[in-house]
Amino acid sequence: MQSEKITDVGPSPRERRYDDACGTALALEFIGERWSLLIMRELVFGPRRFGEIRANLPGLSANVLTQRLESLEEAGIVLRYRLPSPASVQVYDLTEWGREAAPLMRAMGRWAARSPRHDRSLFMSAASAMMSLQALVDPKRAASLAVSAAFHFPGEDFVATVEGGEVQVRRGVMDAPDLAFTGDTRALRRTIYGKAPLVRDGAGGTLAFAGEADLARAFVDLFTLPAKTA
Known part of the structure; x- marks a missing residue:
């Protein structure tokens, strides 16, 4: 009688259990x-x-x-x-x-961004970039500003609305937003989090923008990366 070789490969993801009530x-x-x-x-x-x-x-x-x-x-x-x-x-x-689960994802992103291992140079999707705006807004600064901003990424459009100290984001376009930013997510990070000088045509790898310059600067100043852990 030929024996059958049995290999224990462990539970599949759908069968995994931690036996923990938490x-x-x-x-x-x-x-x-x-x-x-x-x-x-x-x-x-x-x-x-x-x-x-x-x-x-x-x-x-x-x-x-x-x-x-x-x-x-x-x-x-x-x-x-x-x-x-x-x-x-x-x-x-x-x-x-x-x-x-969206607020949990934003909180996790904000928490992990404090790690010295956080590398801003890596790939970032448009959805991830827009979620970062929600996660990294300064509520106190945002409380005194009401503004709508369109973001035009290659192949994707979003609208961010600041009101009541929060940032609401949706996919799509908006008629006559207060501000409009155009570029890729690397340009967004350089402009919003790197605080590169605002240039209307996006020179220097920054976001091109349309709208009042002072309002655009006020919008960019709403967002900042958290301090790194020691």
Whole structure:
């Protein structure tokens, strides 16, 4: 009788259990796998096609993305549906419960940005850049400013509205915003967090901008990176 070789490869992500009653342990069962939280980040501002998600997560294979989306869908965090005509394409989106994790993601990003290992030169998606504005705004400064700003990234448009000390962000365009910024996310980081001089045409790798210069400077001054840990 031939013996059967059995290899213990451990539990699959969908079977992983921490046997811990803490809600944090359950959260890790849902989103603790590599890429899961970043996939959710890409969906915070609305539905995305499979290819759009993958394009904004360099290094993520199509196979792993499919697995993670299936796991998140089974957990009730992500849903998929088809957009109405004329688009008629399948998209993925966060459920209402899944979207409740957005403040947690912003808090985690703000916390991790204090690490000396935080490297601002790495790739950053447009969704990540816009979420950073929400995470790194100074509420006291923002309380005294009401402004709308359009952001035009290559292939993606967003609108950020500052009101009541908070920054609200949505995908899309806006008629007659107070300010308009154009460039990529590297230019955003150089302008907003690096505090490079504002130049209307975006010279020096900064964001090009339209609107009142004083208002643009006041907007940029709302955001700052947190101090690094010792």
